[in-house]
Amino acid sequence: MTAPAPSELAFIRFVSVENMMKLIHQIGIEEMMTGLVGYIEEDFRRWELFDKTPRVASHSAEGVIELMPTSDGEVYGFKYVNGHPKNTREGLQTVTAFGLLARVDTGYPVLLSEMTMLTALRTAATSAMVAKHLAPKDARTMALIGNGAQSEFQAMAMRAVCGVEHLRLYDIDRAATDKVLRNLGGLGFDVTACATPEEAIEGAQIITTCTADKQYATILTDNMVGSGVHINAIGGDCPGKTELHPDILKRSDVFVEFPPQTRIEGEIQQMPEDFAVTEMWQVLSGKAPGRTSERQITLFDGVGFAIEDFSALRYLRDRLEDSGLYQNLDIIADPDDPRDLFGMLQRAKG
């Protein structure tokens, strides 16, 4: 007896790192950022119907491994993501990730994808989506403080979605800034490397902080921040890791993704439990105002939420069909008679 070929149901689509990079170039990174922003906006507008299970974390001395599930009632998705700050010293990624979509009606998985690269894009797309609604309309200059793995993605998304053209870079490690200068060279930005954070934020309407050290840091102090700017604070994303002096939070209108998570992981972990914040989904669905005056400081305390990963996987799924940039993975045992799993195994003996 020969084993019958697996049925179509036995396969799910898999997007490798290599295929993800090909897809990004096939679509174009700025076009993809714009597309992702559209999907994220759509999901923020229907925020209330999502199953917002808290992430499930397994902590160790070295780091954390998390599962971030969510569902819109038709599609279920989750992301596996680790956070190991010490990895960098060993030449490893601090964060690696992969994600999955499944059908709610049958429970069958349909798509598995690398998400280290995709998370970098969705994080930048989320920042740009928020800045689109909160930053001054004529913002063309962004300070980029922290020039690590996320920084270039922020630049690309902010240009694609908000029209940012001028970048002012700062990092405590000049080698990181040089890396950004190298990577963005020839991509049409006007880039200035700065010697201090103070210099970096001169004339910037958007201030992005994406530093990586796990500690209570003070990248920005209150006297550095002028009126009317939009602060995009995305580096503080776990307990014990913040970037801003609390006085800045007091002077700003703070916007968040999901308050129960942000109060633990975000900049506002420094503030009292009842510190007022606005949820971004409310801005998107017209239930709360975004920017209301030219002098207002708006602050996005971004930590990353499961729904953004869900949006990114939905976008990926919809762009995959035409691209052909996937493999079929034989991960579902699908016997002709569902009760005959053992018979399927026997017939595979060959």
Add this chain to the structure above:
Amino acid sequence: MTAPAPSELAFIRFVSVENMMKLIHQIGIEEMMTGLVGYIEEDFRRWELFDKTPRVASHSAEGVIELMPTSDGEVYGFKYVNGHPKNTREGLQTVTAFGLLARVDTGYPVLLSEMTMLTALRTAATSAMVAKHLAPKDARTMALIGNGAQSEFQAMAMRAVCGVEHLRLYDIDRAATDKVLRNLGGLGFDVTACATPEEAIEGAQIITTCTADKQYATILTDNMVGSGVHINAIGGDCPGKTELHPDILKRSDVFVEFPPQTRIEGEIQQMPEDFAVTEMWQVLSGKAPGRTSERQITLFDGVGFAIEDFSALRYLRDRLEDSGLYQNLDIIADPDDPRDLFGMLQRAKG
């Protein structure tokens, strides 16, 4: 520029359904059951050191999708599993599953595997491991009530580990029984198809119930069960799904995997919150007695626990190296400089 080849770190091992079936035949299904029992016993003996996070369930009208994570401090594992009873009517599996192992120290995934087939094996191996410690020593006859997808695996595991030779089959659907007769034909069992549950349990020292209907059923009533038997009740595994009359539970010594889960999902959901049970890990580590008399009825109220999946994935990992039955999956973005994810993407432009 051409994209550099991904480093070894970028890959994880993937075991497809096809390779899993080949591996089972390469090792031999009974040899594999014995091996799995060894790994499960080892993990039950060190039960206390495991991170026993409750499973994370996403419920819908049609079914449930669950993530079952655990960790022993060095290795992290989780299983994705769905439960959709109506799937069978559409020719789909009620349960599909896949699992993953990762390193706790770096958070990097190392192994991804199909687990529909592997779960069938680990469920049977767990039953056999428990029966090895609780069933009468001379048990050679097993009643197998419910002849669905799990039943043949139970037979193979019980023979490999406990020496069961005689099987007495019963199912409300005779076609299911015929399927088992067909599948086990020529494998050296003495098999009797029975017309009623009463007939099936005649002379059986082990009674396995593995029926699939999601309802409060009464497969066994009290007057059917004689003294000295071991009941292996594994079909009741979610709220609202049980197989035994509560009077049987009162007459038996009940053994469970993880009480907080079993009280919700197992047979003992019919009993008061303080109904006495013994945890199997305590039997394995000598902290509680197993069978203490010939007349005692022992009852394993099995619902399946994350640590058993972890044991199965560990076994798989250890047997994979020599078998060659895996593919390498390019799922981790691994730039030479961890801060240079964008540079890696740019260099892939080709």
